Amino acid sequence: MQRTIVSAALLLAVVLAAPAYAAEGGLQIFPDFQPLDPLSWPRSRYVQLLVLFLLLIAPVNRLVLKPLLGVLDERGARIEGARKRAQEVGAQADGVFARYQAAIEAARKQADELRNRALDDARGDQTKILAQARRAAEAEMSAARTDVAGALAGARVGLRSQTEGLAREAAERVLGRTLS
Numbered sequence: 001m002q003r004t005i006v007s008a009a010l011l012l013a014v015v016l017a018a019p020a021y022a023a024e025g026g027l028q029i030f031p032d033f034q035p036l037d038p039l040s041w042p043r044s045r046y047v048q049l050l051v052l053f054l055l056l057i058a059p060v061n062r063l064v065l066k067p068l069l070g071v072l073d074e075r076g077a078r079i080e081g082a083r084k085r086a087q088e089v090g091a092q093a094d095g096v097f098a099r100y101q102a103a104i105e106a107a108r109k110q111a112d113e114l115r116n117r118a119l120d121d122a123r124g125d126q127t128k129i130l131a132q133a134r135r136a137a138e139a140e141m142s143a144a145r146t147d148v149a150g151a152l153a154g155a156r157v158g159l160r161s162q163t164e165g166l167a168r169e170a171a172e173r174v175l176g177r178t179l180s
Helices: 002-015 038-043 045-175
Strands: none
16 A cells, blocks of 8 residues: 555656756746745745645545554554563463473482482392392301311211221231231
8 A cells, every 4th residue: 555655646746747947047946936926826836836735734644644654553553562472472481491491300300319219229139139149158158168077077087997907008018918
């Protein structure tokens, strides 16, 4: 609509354009206007344009300028409202993002606590298992020592009884005769 108004104004300016008058005595902007002769004023193009301008002010204001300014004001109000809504939505988004970050941090802390508890439990279980394994190994070692000590004592007893027989046999061989 604004382009149409501008185009119409340019077309009107071209149609109503009058030739420029050059005077040898100098440049006269309104050569047909005689300010000292009021009787020539109605024929003067300057006065006619001034009257036309004054007559067109009210309709142009009512038909063009007021609706145009109303549309521009309404547009400005909508833009300002949209900006305010965008700021409100941005503030809400910031709040949601902050809650999201806090929830993530809380979940991380909880996961760290759970992981640390699980590690502590695993370490405790490992300590218990190692202690049980040590006790079992010590019991087996003690049983083995007892068995070895018993076998050693039995072997010593057996060797003592055999030692006398072997010593006799060795003495008989060395002496070459039987010992009684």
